[in-house]
Amino acid sequence: MTSSASPSAGTATLERVGNAERLVASGDWTLAFAKALSDRIAVLKRTLAAGTRIDVSAIGRIDTAGARLLLDLAEPASIDGLGVERRALLDAVAGAQIVVPAAEKRDAGLVEVFARTGEAVEKIARDSYGLLGFIGLILATLARLALHPRRWRVTSLVFHLEQTGLDAVPIVVLLNFLVGAVVAFLGATVLKDFGASVFAVDLIGYSFLREFGVLLTAILIAGRSGSAFTAQIGSMKAGEEIDALRTLGLDPIEVLVLPRVLALLIALPALTFLAMLAGIVGGAVVCVLSLDISPTMFISRLHDLGLTRHFWVGMSKAPLFAFLISAIGCLEGFKVSGSAESVGTHTTSSVVQSIFVAILVDALAAIFYMKIHL
């Protein structure tokens, strides 16, 4: 309030005037010295006789913290030496009620562990149920719309195709090329000891056509496009745009979800095809450069393997992954509530769920195809 030249720590000392004791406060009673002051006051409070007058005319600066501490010592009425300004400050502080909320008790015991586990399991069950419901909603809307070509949103579809498909080509191709090279190296290292380096070609062919091409692409797209879907729809939800759509008589599933789902249904298989090629090329480059397998030999070996059915096994999973990733991405977007923080939480959740589901479904598919001898 009133500025004094240099700050000095606030104190309070007892003085004896005749028979009566008087407490003299001096120095700066500000937040900076609040810790020392509160310790001092705790001591004084125990010894101070009721009705002791307090003289504060020697105080340099005082703020709300200082005023509060002063009031801990005495009633406003027994404080002397206040100017008009300081009296107003003290009255304001005295008038404010302080209710410190009771600290919440947290149970850190075994019960809490079980309770949390139960909550998590329940949440997974609820989320799965919600996802199934949402998938049903998408399929129903899709079926309804299939009969009305006029209401297909072609512009939106093309836009999302570009975003999720074309724009993802470089990263998908590069990543698969590199993993292809790594797999070739690994294979060659192990097989060389058996003098069977040429089987590295089989390894690359099988792994990329059957598993890696589609799985790597799905994981990349889950991180790249699934998260984008959640963020886009989520920020629309946070900005009440979804509500605006509804009031305008538009179906958010039809306008926002279907174009994204359909775009990914086209983009992911196409990207998977490129991923398979890139992986095989990556493997081929390593074979040619360091394993003494000529390009002709690589291609004829690949050809002899008869990999067509493996190609179709791999490709058959792409639309499934695409549908799941886009459904999870969009659903998480709709779950956003209000704040920007919520958008972030659900985007993370969307990516984690999509990648988890992609790997889970891939594992189930592997068992399924093995059992039916494909």
Add this chain to the structure above:
Amino acid sequence: MNAREKVIEVRGLRNQFGDQVVHDNLDLDVYRGEILGVVGGSGSGKSVLLRSIIGLNRPNGGKIALLGQDMIDVSDARRAEIERRCGVLFQNGALFSSLSVEDNVMVPMREHFDLPFALMQRLAALKLNLTGLPAEAGAKYPAQLSGGMVKRAAMARAIALDPDILFLDEPTAGLDPIGAAAFDQLILTLRESLGLTVFMITHDLDTLYTICDRVAVISQKRVLVADTLARVERFDDPWVQDYFQGPRGRSAEHVAELAADRSEHTSKSIAAVATATTGTH
């Protein structure tokens, strides 16, 4: 008036974004203990001025002094020291969404001072009560509060360190007339009891008429006029005339007069302003 201490002194301020010049040779003084209202059309650079003064935007030219300290060429430590004596209320509150209201108010205390937790808690509760929030609001998170409560909580955080200067960016925007009138009274009360200097950007004519000591008009890239409301109203400029003599300006003035008439019943005046304002919007 010149004898009073200047807590904010802006001289020849220039702000420019690309080719667009926002401020050119802008001068402004704010004196200790006053409430200054800053008005101007949309895009006239009110917020840029505020951001320049509190150091969030480095101006392209000119001088800014806060509490007598030049803020353009200043060491980081000294700047932090001065900034600690400024409180800022952002337009949308800018409360940290991951912290409870109580923790929000405690953030500056925790960062700058070494205080016992119990004392911080009591001080936070004190600040929340001063801004008129109920006790149970402290434990809530910003997302659980209404617009008016967010502003009050943000105000509590802004005054957490007992600042000398309080910067308010459209404090009453988005509040209902009753809430806005109550917030005006809150600013007035805090100024009286804590001796604050208030720099306030506002579009709210009622606020200008009821609590501002002086009004600064930003137009044509500078402060056109900064004076008491009575003089600003008579200032010969088409924009100023439109602003204050328009239908909204007229009714706000009328309301302020009504409120002034009843000012002896201070406790009732909030209600009076509120009821009267309801008609103007």
